[in-house]
Structure formats: structure tokens, C-alpha cells
Amino acid sequence: MSRIKATIRFLHAWRHPDQIAREVEAELRFHIEMRTAANIESGMRPNEAQLAARQSFGDFHRFKTECCEISRNVSFDPMPVKMGLHIALAAFAGVLALWAVNVPHHSFVGVFRQLVAITILTCLFVFIRRARSRRRLATDHMSDISIAERERPRKNEFFISDAREERHVNIAAHDEQGRTPVERMFKSE
Amino acid sequence: MGKSKAGLLQGTLDMLILKALSLGALHGYGIGQRIAQISDDALKIEEGSLYPGLYRLERRGWIESEWDVSDNNQRAKFYKLTRTGRKQLILEEQNWERLAGATMKALRAS
Numbered sequence: 001m002s003r004i005k006a007t008i009r010f011l012h013a014w015r016h017p018d019q020i021a022r023e024v025e026a027e028l029r030f031h032i033e034m035r036t037a038a039n040i041e042s043g044m045r046p047n048e049a050q051l052a053a054r055q056s057f058g059d060f061h062r063f064k065t066e067c068c069e070i071s072r073n074v075s076f077d078p079m080p081v082k083m084g085l086h087i088a089l090a091a092f093a094g095v096l097a098l099w100a101v102n103v104p105h106h107s108f109v110g111v112f113r114q115l116v117a118i119t120i121l122t123c124l125f126v127f128i129r130r131a132r133s134r135r136r137l138a139t140d141h142m143s144d145i146s147i148a149e150r151e152r153p154r155k156n157e158f159f160i161s162d163a164r165e166e167r168h169v170n171i172a173a174h175d176e177q178g179r180t181p182v183e184r185m186f187k188s189e
Numbered sequence: 190m191g192k193s194k195a196g197l198l199q200g201t202l203d204m205l206i207l208k209a210l211s212l213g214a215l216h217g218y219g220i221g222q223r224i225a226q227i228s229d230d231a232l233k234i235e236e237g238s239l240y241p242g243l244y245r246l247e248r249r250g251w252i253e254s255e256w257d258v259s260d261n262n263q264r265a266k267f268y269k270l271t272r273t274g275r276k277q278l279i280l281e282e283q284n285w286e287r288l289a290g291a292t293m294k295a296l297r298a299s
Contacts, residue, residue: 031221062237
């Protein structure tokens with residue numbers, strides 16, 4: 001049963017690597033937010049609480065990458081599956097080609113079949129190319145190579161980024177009602 | 190006299206996570222808190238290192254996770270022990286007791 005679940009999880013992670021990365025990030029951020037809130041409750045100022053939370057957490061990006069990679073790894077050897085997939089694709093393309101040429105070439109049916117076969121193979125080729133490039137992008141995202149991802153502002157980002165200390169100072173300031181950022185976040189509703 | 194915090198031996202983090210979850214479902218932060226609580230705050234764990242451990246255990250099928258709402262109304266991923274995980278915890282505890290006993294015996298030998 002666990003083998004089936006592991007396979008389903010692997011296929012999900014393989015199909016949606018960016019979603020997995022987002023989930024991991026949300027989970028790790030939640031931890032840091034909780035730690036920051038606990039530090040504030042124990043009497044620290046927001047800036048100190050935030051810094052202490054990040055320090056006690058360790059290397060955020062390394063742990064995020066590790067978690068994503070573990071999610072994408074299978075608990076069994078994926079090589080036979082990959083080989084099987086390649087063989088199946090090759091066989092499918094062969095059968096399709098035979099089907100397309102196994103009629104008189106200049107008849108309407110012959111031309112129609114060839115067009116259908118070319119269209120299907122082109123779609124398959126484009127789909128595989130897109131899937132591969134999406135996986136490559138997701139890997140970059142997980143490794144935090146993507147600059148765009150690093151620069152994209154998002155909610156509560158001030159807990160994580162080292163690169164925007166000035167913004168941290170502004171966000172970390174008390175608002176007009178004297179609430180800290182974490183209080184604003186948790187008690188705004 | 191202040192308590193000194195001990196680093197973790199390789200492989201013990203998994204056992205501690207399983208032990209923490211044997212008492213009920215928890216999110217990652219809660220697991221860290223529970224480990225600190227049950228070890229009387231004597232073990233030093235880099236908090237982030239819990240997560241690769243959690244993902245590894247989930248991949249082995251010893252724990253499972255689902256997203257839910259935490260006490261402070263935030264979405265959080267909660268983990269719980271599976272039946273296989275419970276069996277594994279018993280095995281790990283037995284192994285640990287055997288190892289600790291043997292090590293103690295060796296240290297006390299004159």
C-alpha cells in the first residue's frame with residue numbers, strides 16, 4: 001500500500017514540481033512565523049524575534065531544496081519505468097507510422113492518415129519538450145537559481161529574505177495602533 | 190548548574206520525530222516543540238533539519254501528511270504516524286536500547 005502511495009506521490013511531484021516547491025516553502029515559512037511569534041511573546045522585539053527565528057531555523061534555502069528533492073525522488077528504482085516509457089513511446093510512434101502508410105499514398109484516406117499521424121506525433125513531441133523544460137525550470141526554482149523568483153515580493157517575505165533589510169525595517173515597524181507585524185498578521189481578522 | 194545541550198547522533202532524529210508523532214498529529218513546528226518538551230530541552234536540533242527528516246519519513250511511508258488549519262487559523266501541514274511507522278518506532282526503540290546498553294557496558298568496563 002505504501003509502495004502505491006509512494007508511486008502516486010512521485011508521479012504528482014514529477015507532474016507538478018512547482019506546486020511541491022510552493023508547498024514546501026509555505027510549510028517552512030509557517031515554521032518561522034510561529035517561532036517569531038513565540039519569540040515576541042517571550043519578550044523580544046519584532047526585529048530580534050525575526051532574526052532569532054531565522055537563526056534557529058538554519059539555512060532556509062538549503063532545507064527547501066532538500067525537501068523538494070526528497071519529494072521528487074522515488075523509493076524504488078525509476079530506471080525500468082523510464083525505459084518502459086521510452087519503449088512504449090517508440091512503439092506507439094512506429095504503429096502510428098505503419099497505420100499512416102499502410103494505404104495507397106495518393107488516396108484521400110492515405111493523405112488523411114498521414115496528416116493525422118504527423119499531427120499526433122508533433123503534439124507528442126511538443127508535450128514532451130514542454131514537460132522537460134517545465135521540470136528544468138522547477139529544478140532551478142528549487143535550487144533558488146531563478147532570480148525572478150527571488151525578486152518576486154510575497155506576503156510575509158520579510159521573515160526570510162536577507163537581501164531586503166531596508167524593507168524589513170519598514171515592515172517591522174509598529175503601526176499607528178502600536179501593533180507589531182506579527183500581531184497585525186495574526187490578529188487582523 | 191545550567192543544562193548543556195547535546196547534539197544528535199546520526200539517525201536519532203528520525204526516531205525522535207516518530208516518537209513525537211506517536212502522541213498525536215502535529216505540524217513541523219509542533220514536532221520541534223514536542224521533541225524539546227519530551228527531551229526536557231536537552232537536545233540541540235537545528236529546526237530546519239526537521240523538515241528533510243519529515244519528508245524522508247513520509248517517503249518511506251512511516252508518516253503521512255495533510256494540510257489543515259492550525260490553532261492560529263493559518264494553513265499548516267500536519268503529520269501523523271502510519272501503522273508501519275508505529276511498528277518502526279518500536280523497532281527503533283529496541284535497537285536504541287540495545288545500542289545504549291552495549292555502549293554503557295563498554296564504558297563501564299575496567
